[in-house]
Amino acid sequence: MxxxxxxxNPNQREAVLYGNGPLLVLAGAGSGKTSTMTYRIAHLIxxxxxxxxAILGLSxxxxxxxxxxxxxxxxxxxxxxxxxxxxxMISTFHSLCVRILRAHGAKLGFQRDFTILxxxxxxxxxKQIMRNIKIxxxxxxxxxxxxxxxxxxxxxxxxxxxQGFFLDSGRLGPDYAIAAAxxxxxxxxxLKAQNAMDFDDLLFNAVALLEKHEEVREHYNxxxxxxxxxxxxxxxxxxxxxxxxxxxxxxxxxxVGDDDQSIYAWRGADxxxxxxxxxxxxGAKTITLDQNYRSTMTILEAANAVIQNNRKRHPKSxxxxxxSGEPVSEVILEEDREEGKFVxxxxxxxxxxxxxxxxxxxxxxxxxxxxxxxxESLRMLRVPYKIVGGFSFLDRKExxxxxxxxxxxxxxxxxxxLRRVINWPARGIGRTSLEHLGNAAFTKEVxxxxxxxxxxxxxxxxxxxxxxxxxxxxxLRESLQKIPCSSAEVAISAVVSxxxxxxxxxxxxxxxxxxxxxxxxxxxxxxxxEELVHGLGQIRPEEITGDSEEGPADGLAILxxxxxxxTLEAQDEEEDDSKENExxxxxxxxxxxxxxxxxxxxxxxxxxxxxxLPHRRTIEEAxxxxxxxxxxxxxxxxxxxxxxxxxxxxRIRYGKTVPRTRSRFMDEIPQKLLVVRDESRAPSAVPxxxxxxxxxxxxxxxxxxxxIKSKLGAASSGPKR
DNA sequence: TAGCCGTATTTTTTT
DNA sequence: AATACGGCTA
Ligand SMILES: Nc1ncnc2c1ncn2[C@@H]1O[C@H](COP(=O)(O)OP(=O)(O)OP(=O)(O)O)[C@@H](O)[C@H]1O
Numbered sequence: 147m148x149x150x151x152x153x154x155n156p157n158q159r160e161a162v163l164y165g166n167g168p169l170l171v172l173a174g175a176g177s178g179k180t181s182t183m184t185y186r187i188a189h190l191i192x193x194x195x196x197x198x199x200a201i202l203g204l205s206x207x208x209x210x211x212x213x214x215x216x217x218x219x220x221x222x223x224x225x226x227x228x229x230x231x232x233x234x235m236i237s238t239f240h241s242l243c244v245r246i247l248r249a250h251g252a253k254l255g256f257q258r259d260f261t262i263l264x265x266x267x268x269x270x271x272x273k274q275i276m277r278n279i280k281i282x283x284x285x286x287x288x289x290x291x292x293x294x295x296x297x298x299x300x301x302x303x304x305x306x307x308x309q310g311f312f313l314d315s316g317r318l319g320p321d322y323a324i325a326a327a328x329x330x331x332x333x334x335x336x337l338k339a340q341n342a343m344d345f346d347d348l349l350f351n352a353v354a355l356l357e358k359h360e361e362v363r364e365h366y367n368x369x370x371x372x373x374x375x376x377x378x379x380x381x382x383x384x385x386x387x388x389x390x391x392x393x394x395x396x397x398x399x400x401x402v403g404d405d406d407q408s409i410y411a412w413r414g415a416d417x418x419x420x421x422x423x424x425x426x427x428x429g430a431k432t433i434t435l436d437q438n439y440r441s442t443m444t445i446l447e448a449a450n451a452v453i454q455n456n457r458k459r460h461p462k463s464x465x466x467x468x469x470s471g472e473p474v475s476e477v478i479l480e481e482d483r484e485e486g487k488f489v490x491x492x493x494x495x496x497x498x499x500x501x502x503x504x505x506x507x508x509x510x511x512x513x514x515x516x517x518x519x520x521x522e523s524l525r526m527l528r529v530p531y532k533i534v535g536g537f538s539f540l541d542r543k544e545x546x547x548x549x550x551x552x553x554x555x556x557x558x559x560x561x562x563x564l565r566r567v568i569n570w571p572a573r574g575i576g577r578t579s580l581e582h583l584g585n586a587a588f589t590k591e592v593x594x595x596x597x598x599x600x601x602x603x604x605x606x607x608x609x610x611x612x613x614x615x616x617x618x619x620x621x622l623r624e625s626l627q628k629i630p631c632s633s634a635e636v637a638i639s640a641v642v643s644x645x646x647x648x649x650x651x652x653x654x655x656x657x658x659x660x661x662x663x664x665x666x667x668x669x670x671x672x673x674x675x676e677e678l679v680h681g682l683g684q685i686r687p688e689e690i691t692g693d694s695e696e697g698p699a700d701g702l703a704i705l706x707x708x709x710x711x712x713t714l715e716a717q718d719e720e721e722d723d724s725k726e727n728e729x730x731x732x733x734x735x736x737x738x739x740x741x742x743x744x745x746x747x748x749x750x751x752x753x754x755x756x757x758x759l760p761h762r763r764t765i766e767e768a769x770x771x772x773x774x775x776x777x778x779x780x781x782x783x784x785x786x787x788x789x790x791x792x793x794x795x796x797r798i799r800y801g802k803t804v805p806r807t808r809s810r811f812m813d814e815i816p817q818k819l820l821v822v823r824d825e826s827r828a829p830s831a832v833p834x835x836x837x838x839x840x841x842x843x844x845x846x847x848x849x850x851x852x853x854i855k856s857k858l859g860a861a862s863s864g865p866k867r
Numbered sequence: 868t869a870g871c872c873g874t875a876t877t878t879t880t881t882t
Numbered sequence: 883a884a885t886a887c888g889g890c891t892a
Contacts, residue, residue, distance in 0.1 A: 206882070240882055265881080345882050413881065513879050535881080569868095576868040607868080714882070739880045761879050777880080800877065801883050869892090876886080 149192045149225035151185065158182045161400075161433045162189050168427035169400040170378075172420060174464040175449065175783035176440030179402045180743065183374055184214060186400060188221035190372055191230055198222075202370040202392070203236035206377050208715045210743055211237050214376065235370070239385050240345060240714055243352035247343075250362045254355050259706050261342040261557045262713040266541075268292055268344050270562040275332045278588050286325045294326040295333060299346035300382045300414035302353070305331040340559040340593055349384035356391040367395035377743065378403035378423075382414040386426075397427055405460050406453050409739060409777050411770065421460060438464045438783075440745050442471030445789050448815045449782040455814055456772045473821045474782075475790040476754070476812065480826040482797045486523035488825065489750050489792060493733060494527050496748065504530055508734045508746040510781050512758040517735050520752070524733060534736035540716050544658060544671040548678055549712065551652055552645070555622045556706050559593035571657035573611030579604050583612075595619070622648050629701030634687030641704045642683045649675065682708050738781045749785035754793040755806040778811045795826050 151159050158178055161171050162185045173179055187203055190196040203218070205211045215236040222231045235242070248258055263271065272292055276282075297315070298308040308330050312323035337343065343351060356363045370392055375381070378401035381389070393399050401423060408417035424430045438446055446466050453459070479485040493507050509520050514536035524531045539545060547570055550563035558564075565584075569575045582603050587594040598616040601609035625647075629640045649655075654675055658668045685708050734746065738759075753759065759781075760774035782789060791812065796803050 208882090238882070348882085409880075410882095412879085515878085572869080574868065578868080605868080716882085737880065757878085763879065766878095773880095798883085871889105871891085873889090874887090877884090 149185075149188055149221065151189075154178075154182070154185060155435075155437060157433055157435050158185070161435075162186045164431055164433070166396070166398050168397045168423070168430035170420070170423045170430055170432045171400070171402040171435065172404065172423075172432060172460060173435035174404055174406060174438065174462045175780070176438040176446075176466075176745065177435035177464065178437075178439055179404070179435065180214070180376055182435070183376055183400065183402045184217045184221065187214075187218045187234075187236075187372075187374060188225065191218075191222050191234075192225040196372060197233075198231045199233035199235070200369065200371040201234055201236075202242070202373045203234070204239055204242065204373070204375045205236075206238060206380050208238055208241070210376065211241075238714070239381075239388065240348050243348040243388070244710055244714070246352045246355065246362075246366070247348065250355060250359070250365075251351065253359050253362065254351065256343075256351065257341050259341070259556050259702065261340070261553055261560050261563075262348070262710050263337070263342050263344045263562070264713050264716060265292075266546075267342075267562050270565070271336060271340075271342075272329060272333055274561070274565070274584070275336055276329060278584075279328060279332055281325050281329060286322060290322075291326045291329050294323075295330045296346050297414060298330060299350050300384050302350065302384060302387065305334045335591075336561075339591060340561055341557050342560060346384070349382075349388065353384055353387050353391065356388070363391055363394065366392055371396060372398045372400075374400045374402070376402050377407070379405050379408040379417045379420045380410045380415045381419050382410075383416060384414075386416070386419050390426075393427075397429075399427060406456070406462070406776055407742060407780050409742065409773060409780060411773055434462070436463055436465060438466040439468075440786050441466055441783060442468045442787060444470045444473055444819050445782060445785050448474050448789070448819045449779050451816055451819075452775060452782065452811055452814045453779040456775055458772070472788050474815065474819050475788075476820050476822045477790060477792045478822070478824045478826050479792060479794045480796060481803075482519055482794045483523075484825070485752060485792050485794045486519035487526075489520055489752060489790075490523035490527050490529060492790065493524070493748075493750070494529055497529075502748065504731045504733045506747040507750070508736065508741065508744075508748070508784065509750045509752060510736065510738050510741050510784065511752050512738055512761060512777070514737060516753055516758070520735055524735075529733055530731065531733040531735055532730075534734060535740045536737075538716060539674065539677070540712060542671070542674055544654075545674050545678055547657070548649070548652070548654060548675050549709065551619075551622075551648065552705055553709055554595070554619055555626060555648075556702060556709060558595040558619060558623070561587070561594050564594050567652075568615055569611070571653050571660055573615055574605070574607035575611045575615070576608065579608040579612070618651060622651060623702075626701040626705060631700045634704075637701060638683065638685060638687065638704055641701050642679060644701060645679045645682050645705075649679070681712075685711070738777045741784050742780050745784055745786055747786045748788045749781070749790070751781045751789065751791045752793075754791045754809040754812055755797075756809055757806060759809045759811060775811055778809070 151162060154162060155178075158181070161169065161182050171179055171182060183203075187201060190201060191198050203211070203214055205214060215234065218234065218236065219231045244262070247256060247260070251258065251260070269288060269292065272288055276286070276288070294312055294315070298311055301311065303311050305327075309323065309327035312326045313320060315323075337347065356366070373389065373392060375389065380403070389399065401420065403420045405417045405420055408415060408420075411417065419426070424432060441449070443466050446464055450464060477488060479488055489509060493504075496502055497504060497507070511517060511520075517533055517536055521531065521533065540549070547567050550560075550566040553560050553563045554567070565580065568580065583594050583597050586600065587597045590597070595616070598612050601612050604612060626641070626644055629637055629644065631637065655672065658671050662668050682705075685704065756765070759778055760771055764771060764774050793808060794806055797806050798804075
């Protein structure tokens with residue numbers, strides 16, 4: 147059965163059928179870019195007989211990559227039978243780089259079992275370095291310096307070349323720039339010594355590898371004959387360079403994106419990549435898609451009205467034949483708590499009155515901290531919800547600590563992990579001892595782990611603890627290495643029992659009990675740790691052996707891949723039991739950034755105030771308001787049927803009430819598209835009929851509440867992650 | 868060294 | 883309001 151392209155419009159079909167050579171699909175929100183890319187991949191495999199292993203699909207989040215892959219598999223299975231998609235590579239840029247570096251990194255002197263540092267690992271590491279090299283971490287903000295280092299890396303500047311860049315960037319004063327430059331030098335040599343890479347290094351080093359080693363470059367050029375990139379407007383210079391290197395032999399590169407949805411310039415993404423694609427890749431074909439299949443005309447017009455205020459954009463003429471639908475609602479509340487209450491009650495009311503599933507609702511906010519109030523109010527009404535991103539499972543202390551132990555087992559050079567757990571549970575190794583060890587390691591330029599045998603300077607208790615700790619790690623490492631390289635399944639279950647056993651040896655329970663005298667809290671923490679072991683068992687064999695370039699599955703390799711995955715997919719939900727996941731009916735709470743690429747029938751865009759949107763820091767730092775406007779555009783265009791924008795007149799911040807004003811972007815939406823409802827205590831001009839309607843509504847909500855309360859009893863609801 | 872207590876600080880988005 | 887950090891004492 148051939149792959150049916152019936153569901154595509156002529157332009158989309160053209161993009162799917164277009165032959166070899168560079169191809170750009172530049173189109174607005176909801177025009178079917180991702181769908182088109184999915185079909186194009188399926189078409190390559192099913193109709194043009196391109197082997198799946200020759201295709202590389204790239205996107206920016208693991209969630210997006212997984213979804214893309216699933217959709218391709220579904221399409222191809224219908225047309226060409228199951229199995230035709232075996233060995234297809236659809237991943238994120240970062241995961242691809244990990245694979246390349248694991249397989250060939252030795253050529254640049256990297257070990258296979260390098261540790262990947264996430265943001266908080268970076269912070270820990272840099273904080274330590276700043277102490278070592280006596281940079282005042284009060285005078286110089288850690289995160290600003292990390293940010294600058296990241297900027298330098300995404301521009302491909304090595305530590306010794308970066309000082310000029312820091313000085314010229316204009317973001318920092320000269321003394322700051324010099325502090326950043328010297329931090330970068332030490333940070334980088336520290337990472338090297340620790341056999342560790344941060345997210346930017348993954349890209350940086352993969353690019354360096356492909357640039358310096360022709361045979362590696364050639365290898366991947368031959369393997370990936372078709373490359374497709376989603377959300378291309380979010381590529382940074384390193385990613386662009388990687389694509390260049392992968393397309394030297396042929397330019398079968400299809401990129402898809404929307405310059406109006408460029409919301410990651412703050413971390414180095416450069417939308418000129420998409421705007422100048424035709425100059426970068428000679429002979430590129432450009433296809434635009436104009437029909438939006440997602441939103442009503444009202445929502446689309448509101449979005450267009452806002453985004454039109456940006457200069458320097460590729461003009462588009464998006465339209466929709468979905469009719470005008472409901473007007474956009476703007477609801478004004480007195481305080482943040484009431485905003486939460488309103489959103490929860492409104493979701494509840496709509497769900498009941500119109501029989502809408504919970505999963506059809508989303509609450510979108512600018513920053514993660516805003517989620518809390520909505521969690522509380524939804525929980526109050528027993529509305530099931532899930533939070534995407536924000537404080538995650540992996541941010542929990544007990545989880546981090548166990549992961550630190552495991553990381554140390556795989557890579558004893560990981561100083562940040564060592565510092566984290568050397569005294570957890572308490573082993574009598576305090577600040578002074580750790581400082582001794584740290585200083586000695588710093589002067590000798592070796593990882594702290596190598597200094598552990600030298601206990602002469604330490605107090606007796608600390609010396610004993612140090613010895614015990616070192617032996618514990620070595621013992622765990624040895625038993626992990628003893629796991630035979632048999633079939634992947636057998637090896638994985640062996641690693642799971644190893645992990646369980648490691649908890650005993652670490653005395654994790656003891657550590658938890660020490661920390662709190664609340665047994666319930668300790669139990670919860672213990673359950674989180676067990677969840678971690680469970681997750682290790684969920685790892686699929688092909689994730690370790692899937693790439694033929696990888697060696698056999700030994701215990702170390704399995705744990706190493708699990709740890710890498712945990713770091714790279716930190717924000718993704720645990721896909722526990724896949725089926726259950728699909729069926730789960732819950733309201734989604736997420737940031738505007740997190741919502742990119744997604745769609746919901748009913749969207750609540752909350753906190754539409756100056757200070758959130760645009761964010762206060764953007765205003766203060768006089769940085770790019772255009773990006774904040776694009777963020778607003780992304781938010782609006784997530785809605786299919788109904789968009790409800792809320793804001794509070796006052797917000798409680800650090801115990802003080804702060805007055806808030808309407809988002810300046812709201813002023814850009816034409817009045818005729820909006821219905822404003824002022825539900826604050828001193829409404830400016832609310833007709834009394836509205837008040838009556840409100841009272842009636844309140845009564846209705848009460849009634850519903852009574853109704854479910856009686857039905858529910860103790861039924862489960864609330865968050866899970 | 869460990870634990871308690873008081874003070875200062877928090878204000879973005881994420882791979 | 884909540885928390886992280888540093889200093890002080892046992
Ligand atoms: N030809 C079509 N006919 C009907 N529906 C379509 C068509 N093309 C796409 N759609 C639907 O339109 C919606 C948006 O598609 P998709 O997510 O691919 O758009 P997008 O351009 O990637 O959006 P965004 O830029 O916002 O991420 C989806 O629900 C998709 O199923």
